[in-house]
Amino acid sequence: MTDLLTHEEYRAIAASLDLPQNAYIDGGYRPAISGATFETVNPATGTVLGTVAACGAADVGLAVAKAREAFEDGRWSRLPPGARKDVLVRLAKLIERNARELAVMESLDSGKTIYDCETVDVPETAHVIQWHGELIDKIYDQVAPASNDHIALVVREPVGVVGLVLPWNFPLLMLAWKIGPALAAGCSVVVKPAAETSLTALRLAELASDAGLPRGVLNVVTGSGAEVGEPLGRHPDVDMVSFTGSTVTGRRFLHYSADSNLKEVVLELGGKNPCIVLDDAEDLDAVAAHVVNGAFWNMGQNCSAASRLIVQTGVKDRLLEKVAQHAREWVVGDPLNPEVRVGALVSKAHFAKVAAYLELADTVLMGGKVVAEGFIEPTIVEAAQGSRLATEEIFGPILTVVPVTSFEQAIAVANDTDYGLAASIFTANGKRALRGARMLRAGTVTVNSFGEGDITTPFGGYKQSGFGGRDNSIHAHDQYTQLKTIWLDLTDTSDSAIA
Ligand SMILES: NC(=O)C1=CN([C@@H]2O[C@H](COP(=O)(O)OP(=O)(O)OC[C@H]3O[C@@H](n4cnc5c(N)ncnc54)[C@H](O)[C@@H]3O)[C@@H](O)[C@H]2O)C=CC1
Ligand code: BAL
Helix, strand or coil: CCCCCCHHHHHHHHHHCCCCCCEEECCEEECCCCCCEEEEECCCCCCEEEEEECCCHHHHHHHHHHHHHHHHHCCCCCCCHHHHHHHHHHHHHHHHHCHHHHHHHHHHHHCCCHHHHHHHHHHHHHHHHHHHHHHHCCCCCEEECCCCCEEEEEEEEECCEEEEECCCCCHHHHHHHHHHHHHHHCCEEEEECCCCCCHHHHHHHHHHHHCCCCCCCEEECCCCHHHHHHHHHHCCCCCEEEEECCHHHHHHHHHHHHHCCCCEEEEECCCCCEEEECCCCCCHHHHHHHHHHHHHHHHHCCCCCCCEEEEEHHHHHHHHHHHHHHHHCCCECCCCCCCCCECCCCCHHHHHHHHHHHCCCCEEEECCCEEECCEECCEEEECCCCCHHHHCCCCCCEEEEEEECCHHHHHHHHHCCCCCCEEEEECCCHHHHHHHHHHCCCCEEEECCCCCCCCCCCECCCHHHEECCCECCCCHHHHHEEEEEEEEECCCCCHHHHC
């Protein structure tokens, strides 16, 4: 594990960082064509960290044109897979070498804890890019079972120019989830980071050039959803968009596609993920640790957060006592303090949205208070199924408890949502665990643990949590490639063959 520094040492690094300011297009930093900028704020202190290029449709157009040029001349798309692998593996090494700088930058820009940035976000970013790089020279095309007179090849080709629209909750890691397979496949990409958290994507693009990625292959266009996200979604020369964020905005990309060039769209959206604990669950202390991690990790700003605890009444009181015990250990405070587990919510606006949910709670079992502007303590509330607290994605450190009396009721309550991203079930009964896992309508179900799987397992949602594909695993490559059939007719029509 990474050796963490002291709070003071992290503050010193933060003060000395050189923060990127400009978009990254065609292998170099450049200001917005209009010259406009916006301020990026440290949500933990409210202070302005710096300014960033406020790009618009013209910048999107330029980035797409450069990405297209790179794609068509084959400087990346037609390199042998092994050559693409070498560059991606070098990029992963450069991320590791610059891990501390990236971790501090990520923490400052997003309010995420330095602990998480150092131990999860940055190392996982490197790992994901390396994994996809190493995968790409090990995937074979297929030969279809055609007749002896024909050879039918089924080959995968990169989809082309890809738009990647990112959220602010895991700025680097979601970038890696998307550029890892997209670049490995040979696509050229235009990344649109969330306006709240642009800095690390820019720095990573620079590292990619240092690793040998040809210019134009990875472009980062900074700015708002309306000024950058929409033009990218509507661009007629973008072949595909992969988006992670809210269901409301994800839905817009389907309209953009329908109104423009029918580009493919993959959406990884929100969740109101159930965590079921049955009366026979063993080792309640371990269960409680999973519940707390699932609900409060990254301040609950996680699409797969276990935000609904559906607990059988026989175990409810004992479990909640242990959950509260564990939650109290999660120190709230300055994200740059390595002891802190609960940092700042990403922005003033998001903080206000989450704080408003506290007002809806009639039964607060733990916490329930704003600690300071931007900071909310881990909170546990009880609410009836169907209430706003039990159905809406809060995206903050608020765990909603819904008591149930049976396994069947637990599954019914868990599935009573428009979302279907992740779910977990805790029980010592193996048959029930498997039956529950089959019955839960979610893209990932964990048994006796909370998690998202890992890089080897597909991640994405059922119902309104996802559309069109999966991130992670070899299946992520399906998003960024398309199948081509090459049919070779070898019928011998020479005179001797006919005779
Ligand atoms: N599934 C997930 O991982 C995430 C879910 N959310 C949910 O969404 C809620 C709202 O957060 P937002 O930051 O507003 O999410 P959002 O879905 O609006 O933002 C995600 C990305 O889409 C872009 N975008 C926004 N409006 C756009 C538009 N009209 N056209 C094209 N692109 C656009 C944003 O700039 C950002 O890059 C959160 O409270 C949370 O519930 C937010 C972030 C991540
Ligand atoms: N937890 C990774 C995906 C997301 O929250 O957006």
